[in-house]
Amino acid sequence: MQDAVRLQTEDFSVDAEIAALKSSSKRIGGIATFVGCARDFSEGRDVSRIDFDTYPAMALAELQRLRNSAIEKFGLLDACIVHRIGSVTAGDNIVLIVTAAEHRAPALNACHWLIDELKQCVPIWKKETTPQGESWVTPHP
Amino acid sequence: MIRVLFFGPVAERVQTREKQFEFIQGMKLQDVVTALSVSDPQAFDIVSFTAVNQTQVKDMQLPLNDGDEIAFMAKFSGG
Numbered sequence: 494m495q496d497a498v499r500l501q502t503e504d505f506s507v508d509a510e511i512a513a514l515k516s517s518s519k520r521i522g523g524i525a526t527f528v529g530c531a532r533d534f535s536e537g538r539d540v541s542r543i544d545f546d547t548y549p550a551m552a553l554a555e556l557q558r559l560r561n562s563a564i565e566k567f568g569l570l571d572a573c574i575v576h577r578i579g580s581v582t583a584g585d586n587i588v589l590i591v592t593a594a595e596h597r598a599p600a601l602n603a604c605h606w607l608i609d610e611l612k613q614c615v616p617i618w619k620k621e622t623t624p625q626g627e628s629w630v631t632p633h634p
Numbered sequence: 635m636i637r638v639l640f641f642g643p644v645a646e647r648v649q650t651r652e653k654q655f656e657f658i659q660g661m662k663l664q665d666v667v668t669a670l671s672v673s674d675p676q677a678f679d680i681v682s683f684t685a686v687n688q689t690q691v692k693d694m695q696l697p698l699n700d701g702d703e704i705a706f707m708a709k710f711s712g713g
Contacts, residue, residue: 545712546641546642548639548707551685551688551689551705552712554688588713611712612710612711612712612713615710615713616641616712617710617711617713618641618643618708618712629643629708629711632710632711
């Protein structure tokens with residue numbers, strides 16, 4: 494069984510992560526997912542590659558803290574967060590959040606809350622490669 | 635010894651991922667900030683977060699302990 498929060502270079506399977514969560518409880522009535530993907534266009538430029546850097550120990554601690562907070566705040570039955578590191582190209586998966594609850598509203602709300610918090614609190618940085626060169630991404634509001 | 639870590643855009647500006655400072659009794663976080671502001675001023679233009687032992691801190695008067703790990707970080711852009 495894989496950890497509920499992970500940083501990994503390899504791609505993830507949305508189906509496998511959902512199946513893992515479903516197997517944890519038969520009380521689950523709703524599962525929400527968010528998948529963040531690499532775009533091929535950003536700030537008016539073509540993007541051919543995105544490289545991620547992270548502070549692994551702090552990032553994992555923050556992801557765990559966010560998962561615990563979401564479970565408590567929204568009454569989730571389970572949740573998982575997977576973020577890729579290393580390099581990805583356009584169309585590749587970047588981040589997966591899966592939230593499971595007895596009903597749809599807490600699952601959907603928790604999923605939205607988690608991705609917003611992840612962007613604010615988790616020490617991960619991305620650098621885009623474009624025909625004009627490489628540049629670190631400025632966070633979006 | 636105090637380990638200072640840099641990541642992403644800050645590491646690029648400092649041109650290294652780690653520096654070490656000799657621990658001196660009574661040392662505060664501000665002492666490290668002051669030293670790096672002199673040696674690497676271009677990096678501190680984009681530092682938005684500071685962590686000591688993987689926990690964000692805002693109090694620059696925080697006393698340091700031998701073996702502490704400090705990170706100076708730009709705004710995050712994951713997800």
